[in-house]
Amino acid sequence: MNKTLSDWKAILIFVGPALLLYTLVLLVPIVWSLGYTLYEGSPITGFEFVGIQNYLRILQDPTFLKALWFGTKFALVVSTGQVILGLLLALLYHFYLKNSSALVRTLIFLPVVLPTVAVAQMFSKMFAIAPQYGLVNSLLHNMGLDGYIQPWLGQADTAFWIIALMEIWKAMGFYAILLYTGLVAIPDETLEAARLDGAKGWTLTRFIVLPLLAPITISSLIFSLNGTLKVFDTIVALTNGGPGTTTTPLTLLMFKTAFTYSEYGYGSTIALGLALQCLVVTLLIVWRNRNGGQ
């Protein structure tokens, strides 16, 4: 085995084709896209070299900073919600519902397989104010709470929470199943031993279950944060970034900049910003986990 691994020819034959493919379909486009950040223009007018101008612009661009902040806030709220609710659901499946959890699991998992646009359509109808009151506003009306009736998706602050709610509702089933598989993998003997030592309820969860579940929780967090930082379809379908630009994340800003305003160079710079944001968040979690584990 060692002999094969030190044989350059063998390495070339085994790794070469995959590496070539990887370079062609992944590395080249990434580097190409990075190259665009130094240019400005469109395919029609031609590209002009502008040096680091796009980078200087991005640092002073209030729209970019606003989108960056919105994305960060959104990712924090939604990821916390998705992972914590997912964890609670997993614990519920495993410890309380035990074998009868199949139906509940299916129901909670259902939104994961529904197309986002369909879910968004449902949410926008639920929170509608016109032409008819949606579910929420009719309920408020029937309960005599007319003062609370409002255009939920037409105001920046309420729209934020509704988008977050939908994103959590849609994906928590996925994280519940993911964490559930982790729970199932914890050996019964370990739990039994802990119980014999007198651990139960919260103590058992805090000192036995959660530490054993940590690797999968970390993976879930990374999945969730990266997914929510790159949120696009939910927002396009629910508010299209509005009212104004108050619910515009970096993905939507990048899309609009590149494909609506035809500023391809600046669009690429925003894309780079987004990639860096995802990278930083992921590294932070990994680093925190390593330090925590030691």
Next chain:
Amino acid sequence: MKKATLTALSALLLIGMTSTASAQKKTVTFLSGQNEDVGYTRIISDLAKEYQQKTPSVVYEYQNNTTNGTQKLQLLANSGNLPTLYSISEPTLLVQLYNKGEVADLEATFKKLGIYNKLNPVAVNINKKLTDGKLLGLPLELNIEGIWYNKKLFKESGIKEPKTWDEMMSAAEKFKAKGIQPFSASGDQKWPLTRLIGGYAARKYGADVMDRVKAGTLKLTDPGFIEAARVVQDMGKKGYFGQGVNTIDYDTAVDTFLQGKAAMFYMGSWVLRDLNDEKRNKIGAANVGFFNLPNVTGGKGSTSDWSINTGLTVAVNQKQNDAQLGNWLKYVFNSYANKSMADLGMLTGFKVSKMPKNVPTLTSMTQKKLNAAKNGYLWWEGLFSAKATAVSWDNVQPLVTGDLSPEEYMQQLQNALK
């Protein structure tokens, strides 16, 4: 060996035949963001199919574009694959393409074909404004914009057609007090709200207001513009647009008016399609009136200036502009105006030579107003870049809810103009 030679010969022959056939055959492709069975796409498709029956060598093909139009056109232009006709929503891109020799100068083309006199001069002038003084888009529609109102509701409340902006606002206040929504508007579409800002500015500064902004002699941060933004903001804050205006889509806005739930509705004459539709129009065509945006006290503009446009721009590919296409254009645009009027009651930028007998009353009323229009001005964002247009649209939502001040609205827009 003999067999091989024979195969090679017949293959050559086949290639020869197909190439001569393709030289005679021509495909006219129309790429549009609009469905084929409505409005101008329907008229063009019908006429093109007629022509294809008479001249089978010119094949017509319709393509519906459902994706981002600007991006698609850029890709097609870059690979030299632009269709024969295509709708293009961005005048700046159209000029860029013209400068690269991709877009036909329609004034020259139509003059050469001898059909330039078919065009309505008002439509030509307004269209030329968009593209640096050249006629690059077909004026497939001719729209005027103004306020449609519910005559019955006006009569019941004892209100007359307002002559000044203040009168319009006091009418709105009366309707609101009676529990009737004064204006129906789609804030989800955003542009129906910015049109009011633009309209006010045109009354304040005159019909050439946006040309002066483009030339730099007027700044959007000047007091008149801030006043315009404040007026529209007040309308929103006072609830004149109803509840949740920013979530209301176009069709809901139309239906709110057509079901008698709103007294007034700012919209272009393309809405005649819905107003003339008996199934949708619950208030009845006889109860619909139309007036131009009223005067502003001390303003330079007047109600003889109308917001006029020629609909979504459709350009013709210069690279395919040959004799065959010339004949096709001649055939289609000779009958375009008459057919649009007869089939759809649609006003176009082409002259109608034979007025059909059964034109709907509302259509002929609008036509009369259009004929009497002295001055035309473009919509608020007509001369803006794609970026400035987006800033104007996006910011109008927080403006009408009071989350953005009129000063900030105009300041951000002025910054985006650079």
